[in-house]
Amino acid sequence: MKPFDFVQPATTDAAIAALAEHSPNVRILAGGTDYVVELKFVTESPGVVVDVSRLEDLKGIELTDAGLRIGAGVTHTEIMEHPLIAEHAPAMIDAAHTVGAVQTRNLGTLGGNLVTCVPSMDSGPTLMALDAQVTILGPNGTRSMDLVEFFVGVRKTALQPDELLLEIIIPKENLGKPAGFIKFGLRKGQALALVNAASSFTIEDGKFKDVRISLGAVAPVVIRATKAEAVLEGQAVSEELINEAAKVSVTEANPIDDFRASKEYRNDLIEVGTRRTLQAALDIANSRANG
Numbered sequence: 139m140k141p142f143d144f145v146q147p148a149t150t151d152a153a154i155a156a157l158a159e160h161s162p163n164v165r166i167l168a169g170g171t172d173y174v175v176e177l178k179f180v181t182e183s184p185g186v187v188v189d190v191s192r193l194e195d196l197k198g199i200e201l202t203d204a205g206l207r208i209g210a211g212v213t214h215t216e217i218m219e220h221p222l223i224a225e226h227a228p229a230m231i232d233a234a235h236t237v238g239a240v241q242t243r244n245l246g247t248l249g250g251n252l253v254t255c256v257p258s259m260d261s262g263p264t265l266m267a268l269d270a271q272v273t274i275l276g277p278n279g280t281r282s283m284d285l286v287e288f289f290v291g292v293r294k295t296a297l298q299p300d301e302l303l304l305e306i307i308i309p310k311e312n313l314g315k316p317a318g319f320i321k322f323g324l325r326k327g328q329a330l331a332l333v334n335a336a337s338s339f340t341i342e343d344g345k346f347k348d349v350r351i352s353l354g355a356v357a358p359v360v361i362r363a364t365k366a367e368a369v370l371e372g373q374a375v376s377e378e379l380i381n382e383a384a385k386v387s388v389t390e391a392n393p394i395d396d397f398r399a400s401k402e403y404r405n406d407l408i409e410v411g412t413r414r415t416l417q418a419a420l421d422i423a424n425s426r427a428n429g
């Protein structure tokens with residue numbers, strides 16, 4: 139590990155000031171489950187590391203006028219245990235549950251997961267299926283964007299070196315929207331996703347509405363399978379159409395072929411994952427309709 143300076147600001151203002159002062163030779167540290175591993179292998183010092191793990195503004199899960207606000211510093215364990223997540227976005231619990239093991243979930247944050255921006259991240263698909271937005275804080279104040287725009291490439295987001303991710307918002311119109319998440323790995327625990335997927339929709343007058351299908355580990359960033367969504371949107375609810383959409387989702391992905399799994403196998407997982415998450419959303423919608 140190369141030597142570096144370490145600062146632990148007490149407020150977001152102080153954190154932003156530290157980022158501005160040292161940018162671009164500065165990095166943010168939250169739970170450290172990704173970054174400390176990275177630090178061990180860097181060939182050049184990061185310069186200054188700004189620890190944001192104690193910032194109150196990055197904590198908490200609450201309902202606001204905009205929707206469900208989740209601080210970027212909220213851990214996967216907190217997501218799994220929070221009643222507001224259980225009530226309004228329970229598929230996030232399924233996703234959080236699949237991240238690493240207990241120790242990783244206790245330290246690892248939602249913000250760190252999104253900013254690391256690996257294709258196999260487990261929190262991305264569900265949030266994207268719920269049209270999540272992110273709030274970024276920088277020297278000129280805050281800016282917001284859809285999560286789908288935040289992911290720019292492998293390990294690259296829309297964040298500038300002097301900005302931090304403040305919060306994630308699930309818009310209020312999507313609270314409680316039926317949604318499903320699934321992850322396929324080489325084993326049940328402590329496995330990176332070969333493919334992960336999330337879907338959501340509502341049903342209006344017996345037709346699919348606001349269909350979202352998101353896939354992870356199938357492209358450089360988590361993607362929306364928009365052609366598959368279009369197969370369902372506005373159509374009468376049927377399992378045949380779900381099967382058709384699942385087939386179409388495969389055409390929108392370009393998974394890798396490596397020692398962990400062949401491209402052909404991953405394509406099978408995409409179809410199965412899309413179908414199962416759509417079915418999970420349908421089961422939720424049906425159970426609500428039936429009281």
Ligand SMILES: Cc1cc2nc3c(=O)[nH]c(=O)nc-3n(C[C@H](O)[C@H](O)[C@H](O)COP(=O)(O)OP(=O)(O)OC[C@H]3O[C@@H](n4cnc5c(N)ncnc54)[C@H](O)[C@@H]3O)c2cc1C
Pocket residue numbers: 165166167168169170171172173174175190196210211236237238239242245246247248249250251252253254258259260261297301302303304328329330331
């Ligand atoms: C053993 C092990 C198993 C794992 N298993 C999984 C898994 O199954 N699924 C999965 O998705 N991930 C997994 N991970 C990866 C990791 O745990 C998660 O991505 C975690 O959520 C990262 O959060 P963190 O707070 O530890 O981030 P850190 O390591 O602190 O930071 C990660 C990156 O995000 C940046 N960052 C952090 N917070 C902010 C912020 N608020 N604003 C701007 N930038 C920020 C940092 O600068 C860094 O670049 C695993 C890691 C380990 C070590």
